[in-house]
C-alpha cells in the first residue's frame with residue numbers, strides 16, 4: 001500500500017539556488033576528479049561565456065528568486081577581472097537574485113589580485129571560498145597542487161578591504177606522507193587568518209586521477225581518526241563548529257547554498273558538468289566543454305520518488321543538526337520510516353543516529369561514519 005502511495009508523490013519545485021561551473025584551471029591537480037580543462041587561451045573563455053549566456057537565458061524562466069548563487073569549478077577567478085565581471089553581470093541580468101542572497105565565488109589565493117577582488121566586490125559577491133589545501137610544500141607536491149598558498153593572507157586582507165567578509169578556506173587531510181602534526185599546523189595557520197568557515201576534506205582516491213594511478217597508500221585509519229579529531233579540537237579553539245561532515249563555521253556563518261543542497265532544495269546548474277534538480281529529477285550537463293558547446297543533451301537521473309526521498313534523507317543526515325521531521329515531510333511528502341523501514345532504528349542502536357519526537361540526526365560517531373549511514377539508507381530494495 002505504502003509503495004503505491006509513494007509512486008504518486010511528486011513535488012516539483014522552482015530552483016532557489018544556482019550553481020555555475022567555470023571549467024578552467026591553471027593545471028590539473030593530481031587528486032582532482034572535478035571536470036576542468038587547462039586554460040588554453042581567451043578564445044575558449046569567449047566561447048564558454050557566449051554559451052553560458054544562452055544557457056542562463058534558457059534556465060532563468062523556470063527558476064524562482066535565488067537565495068544563493070555559487071560559482072565554482074575549476075578556478076573561476078582564473079578568468080581575470082574583465083571576464084569575471086562579465087560572468088557576474090550575466091547572472092544578475094538573467095536571474096532574479098534576491099538582494100540578501102548569499103553569492104559565493106571559488107578562488108585560488110594567487111589569482112586574487114587587486115583587479116579581480118574589485119570585480120568580485122563590484123559584482124555583488126559576498127562570500128569567497130579559497131582553495132588552499134595545504135601550506136606545506138611536500139604535501140602540495142603530493143597533491144600536484146600548483147600556485148602559492150602563502151598568498152592566502154594577502155588575499156584575505158584584500159577581500160576584507162573590499163568589503164567581502166564571509167571567507168572560507170578548503171584544506172585537505174589524510175594525504176599520503178602527511179603527519180598529524182603537519183595537519184594540525186595547517187589548521188592553525190589557516191584559522192589564524194580569521195576566516196569564519198572551513199572546509200576540511202579527507203582525501204579520497206578518485207578513479208582516473210594521477211594520485212589514484214600512482215597507487216600510493218593513504219595513511220592508516222588511526223591517523224585518519226586523529227586528523228578528524230584535530231579538526232574538531234583546533235576549530236573549536238577558533239570558535240568554529242563542525243556542522244556537516246567536512247564543514248565548520250562560526251555560528252551563523254554556515255554556507256547557505258550547501259545547506260540548501262543537503263536539505264533537498266531545488267537548484268539550477270549552468271555550465272559543463274553542472275547539475276540541476278527540480279525536487280524529482282536531476283540532470284547533469286556533459287562534463288566536456290566541446291560537447292556542452294555543441295549542445296549535447298544532459299544525462300537525466302530519474303529515479304522513483306521513494307529512492308529520491310531516501311537520497312535526500314541521507315544528504316540531510318550529513319549535517320550535524322540532521323532532519324527536522326516536519327521539514328523532511330514538507331520537502332519529500334514522505335516519512336523517513338516509510339522510506340527505509342527497519343533501517344533507522346538499527347542505526348540508532350549502533351549509536352550512529354539519535355532521534356527525538358521531531359528530529360533525527362547523526363551522533364558524533366555517525367558523522368565520522370557517515371558513509372555507512374548513507375549506504376544503509378540509499379541501498380533500498382527495488383519494489
Ligand code: SF4
Pocket residue numbers: 024025026027028029032033034036073074075131
Ligand atoms: S582541485 Fe581545483 S584547482 Fe585543482 S584541478 Fe581540480 S578544480 Fe582545478
